[in-house]
Amino acid sequence: MVSPMLFIIAPLAAAFLMIFINRRGAALALSLLTPAGLAILGVSWLPATLVRAQPIVVASIKAPLGIPLSLDALGAGMAILVAVSSVLIVLYSSSYIHRGHHEVRYYAVVMILLTSAFGLVLTRDIFNLFVFFEILCISSYILVSWEQSGAALEASFKYMVLGSIGSTFLLVSIALAYKAAGSLAMADIAVAFDSAPRGYVIMAAVTFLFGVGVEAAIFPVNSWLPDAHSSAPSSISAILSGFVIELALVVTFRVLNTVFAAVDVLPLLQIIAIAGVLVGEFSAFGQKDLKRMLAYSSISQIGIMLFALSLGSTAGAQAGLSHLLMHAGAKSALFLIAGYFILRTGSRLIDDYTGLGYRMPVSAALFGLAALSLVGAPPLFGFFTKFQILAAAAATGGGLAWFGIASILSGTVLEAVYLFRVIRVLFAQPAERSRVEMDLPALVSVALFTALVVFGALLLPSLSSMIGPIADGLATLH
Amino acid sequence: MISTAQILYGTSFALIIIGLYAVLSQRNLIRIVIGLNVADVGINILLVTLGYIEGGRVPIFAPGQPTTNWVDPVPAALVLTAIVIGFGVTALMLTLVMRLYAKYGTIDASRIRGLKW
Incomplete structure (x- = not known):
């Protein structure tokens, strides 16, 4: 079976490839075939992951030095959902997004968004999680402002300010976690938090919740969502409402439920x-x-x-x-x-x-x-x-x-x-x-x-x- | 006696608070972007301080150099990543401010219709 690393590599490569080719047809073919192939990849990995989570070793650097990645059943399931949804949404975009010289870039940014979406479900490293969150946020900002109307620009700016405040909180949480554990792997942090002072873990958990909660549209920090989801092109609203916030919710919940299990x-x-x-x-x-x-x-x-x-x-x-x-x-x-x-x-x-x-x-x-x-x-x-x-x-x-x-x-x-x-x-x-x-x-x-x-x-x-x-x-x- | 690390922790939290306060209180979009940058710098100082050891050495393997008492290199690597991301976000934000200015002729958030929060 092909390595699940393709989930991250393939869309990223497709994004850059289509920018270089710069033809509408090539961009469409790449952005339809990449997620379609990844959906098949996800389905082919699903039976194995249902039995046991499949760790992914990147460039044969193992856990303490390398970044731990792993494909479990939840990850495979979410990956299939994301891949299938994006195939359909790209298909829709092919007639909805009006043709012009920016069209190729639209598909490229969608592919980068996919990279981060897959990365989020694979990663077991809290700083890597931050990086994928940022990629997800930045590609969403760009796509929300796509039509360049006044409302879209405003919504994107508002989204960006709240997203940046969120990532500030997320980094504080990561700093607290690193201080306690001396490691960025989620598993190590979870162990360290078990014996850490309670107040300390609560502080880290709350900053984490508000940090990533912005992207997951969890209640108090979601004031950007109605503007962003309504001003974005409808294909992007479908991506954002269809799987981005759900994915962010699942990832947020999993981290809170495991890494911060002490509280x-x-x-x-x-x-x-x-x-x-x-x-x-x-x-x-x-x-x-x-x-x-x-x-x-x-x-x-x-x-x-x-x-x-x-x-x-x-x-x-x-x-x-x-x-x-x-x-x-x-x-x-x-x-x-x-x-x-x-x-x-x-x-x-x-x-x-x-x-x-x-x-x-x-x-x-x-x-x-x-x-x-x-x-x-x-x-x-x-x-x-x-x-x-x-x-x-x-x-x-x-x-x-x-x-x-x-x-x-x-x-x-x-x-x-x-x-x-x-x-x-x-x-x-x-x-x-x-x-x-x-x-x-x-x-x-x-x-x-x-x-x-x-x-x-x-x-x-x-x-x-x-x-x-x-x-x-x-x-x-x- | 206050240690260097304590001063740095204090500075970083002060910068984060100042930055976030600026974001929430300012109406000028450029100032909001600056506020976020100030908060970013605070975070970066916080991360670097995590790996700081009083009198520590640069973590580079070299012949004849002792391999003890190194400062932690991981936070430094994180800060590099955070700086790059912060740079990208800032550039994108300023682009948006530019486009907003072209549309509305103002960068005052209170005079741009939807930008009230």
Whole structure:
């Protein structure tokens, strides 16, 4: 089998290669084939990782001197999700991003973003984690500001300031960890923190949480998200909402759960998660701008996932990860369709979409399906994942868990109301009936994302045999 | 007696606080970027201080040199990386400020519509 190091090397090489070739066709081919190949690589490694995490030795330098990297089941699963999503999103971009001499660079930056996304799940070294986080942030800043409109530049700047404050905190946390352990490997730091003073570990854990929490859009430090996700090109919103924040959330949670295991951060995370659910849904409810509404909905969905993960039970972790898969599909589809709504009407306001469902019937139907799944309507994937989360929370018991259940349920009602409002506008009496359906590549991409959320429930039986080892990745550092 | 390390730790935390305060209180975008840079310098001093030993030696293997009492080279390597990343981010931020200035004719955050936080 090929080394998983390719996850980091291949997209990076593709990015530089396409800049040198500087042809639209070559850039598209490279950015479609690279993640497609990596998805196959991920699938080929998955069976081995389900049994045992596979350490990766870079340039045959072993752990104390080299940077420890490892591919576990969680990493392989996330890598497959990232690779498949990005193939579909690149396919969508091929018709959505308007042609021009910058187009090649767009794909190159997307590839660099992929490099860092894969790096984040592979690394077991806390400074290496910082470096990949920075690459992820910087490529996101660039992509958010892609359209160079006033709103995009503002959103990108705001994102950048908050991201830089976050990385300052992250570095303080790394300094504290290095001081205690004399090593940057996560495993060594975890051992050192076991015997370190409690206050010291708490300080390191909190600075870490707020450092990486910015990118993971964890509640108090996510004020950049609605602006950034709504001003970015829709393909980028789909990348950011579809897997970047989820990935950051999983990595953050894994590090807090293992490296900082000496302090119990789970109750704090639960409170943050519940606050995120409520703030996100209430803010989304008042939005008139479709993409802003979806972005606020992402904040609440991240809250739901974080709540499930921080329940501390196996069932909670598994439910959270299933929900992550569902959200990646549903939110990507919604953002991608919203992109074409905006392209066809020239407006981001929901009120301007009156009757658009008659002009873009397939897109509107797919939008409806993805929205229903996001809310958790019964036969769709979202119902099962949300139900699993609620069941896991009920099984855990305790005041906080029940408060969380109540928040998620009331959030679901709000979510249903505002998403149905959009669907009602889409199918109101149309002003004109000329058909302006999405372009074919975009339609295929969106249809596949929607297929995931519609038929995802059929995956659950086969998923249940894998989800155990995958969820274990959240609690171990192998 | 205050040791060199203590002075350096104090300086680094002071710089981080000053930098973050500047980011949060200033309205001028350039000053916000400068504030982030000040905080970055604070972090770099903090990292270097971690590897500092009173009277330590440069960690280079050379014939005839004792291999004891070295300062820790790892934080120095981290700082190099952090400086490079900080440079990249600063350059990108200033580019954005330039573009914002071209769009709005001002670098005052309170006069640019969405930049209030």
